[in-house]
Amino acid sequence: xxxxxxxxxxxxxxxxxxxxxxxxxxNSASQSFFWYRQxxxxxxxxxxxxxxxxxxxxRFTAQLNRASQYISLLIRDSKLxxxxxxxxxxxxxxxxxxxxxxxxxxxxx
Amino acid sequence: EAEVAQSPxxxxxxxxxxxxxxxxPISGHATLYWYRxxxxxxxxxxxxxxxxxxxxxxQLPKDxxxxxxxxxxxxxxxxxxxxxxxxxxxxxxxxxxxNEQFFGPGTRLTVL
Numbered sequence: 179x180x181x182x183x184x185x186x187x188x189x190x191x192x193x194x195x196x197x198x199x200x201x202x203x204x205n206s207a208s209q210s211f212f213w214y215r216q217x218x219x220x221x222x223x224x225x226x227x228x229x230x231x232x233x234x235x236x237r238f239t240a241q242l243n244r245a246s247q248y249i250s251l252l253i254r255d256s257k258l259x260x261x262x263x264x265x266x267x268x269x270x271x272x273x274x275x276x277x278x279x280x281x282x283x284x285x286x287x
Numbered sequence: 288e289a290e291v292a293q294s295p296x297x298x299x300x301x302x303x304x305x306x307x308x309x310x311x312p313i314s315g316h317a318t319l320y321w322y323r324x325x326x327x328x329x330x331x332x333x334x335x336x337x338x339x340x341x342x343x344x345x346q347l348p349k350d351x352x353x354x355x356x357x358x359x360x361x362x363x364x365x366x367x368x369x370x371x372x373x374x375x376x377x378x379x380x381x382x383x384x385x386n387e388q389f390f391g392p393g394t395r396l397t398v399l
Contacts, residue, residue: 182329186327219395220392221378221390221391221392221393222330222378222390223390224387224388227387265329265330267329274320274332274335274343275332275388277329277330277331278329279327279328279329280328280329
């Protein structure tokens with residue numbers, strides 16, 4: 179089993195739609211969770227950290243379910259500029275970041 | 288805004304040749320990482336430095352890859368000899384401690 183698994187997509191959604199991505203992780207000792215965004219042929223950039231209580235940043239909401247070992251990202255009111263690959267990232271205490279393969283999102287006009 | 292610098296941005300080489308990539312982290316970031324990202328995959332850590340010391344190089348193919356950060360600032364990743372399967376994006380990242388990692392633009396390597 180991969181350490182971090184994501185549905186690769188692509189998710190093709192119209193502008194204004196709400197879309198959700200899930201990610202599962204295998205290491206129950208994982209402590210930190212993140213969503214990174216990566217545009218085509220660009221470097222990954224931190225979108226948001228994921229906290230146990232869930233957190234929201236504008237149109238983006240991230241949630242963590244430790245019992246089921248998954249994290250989610252919800253994007254409301256999708257914009258064309260949201261088109262990118264979203265990488266789920268998990269980290270242990272002193273262990274390196276472990277990246278999922280990413281989920282590709284295309285927002286269509 | 289401070290950024291991680293990498294060069295070259297693109298490198299084409301023939302198999303069995305040597306290649307080297309350079310990274311200059313954000314000033315003050317003691318932790319530096321080299322990742323390899325194959326098309327369609329997430330980045331995979333090759334080596335992590337804390338200042339000039341290697342913290343984790345367990346995934347670095349040491350028969351052909353080497354990395355150094357002699358003065359604890361900029362870093363060089365070398366591949367010798369390059370193989371076809373090394374074609375990928377090589378990303379450098381830096382962080383202040385174990386906080387958010389900031390990535391450079393990457394070096395896209397093509398081995399012919």
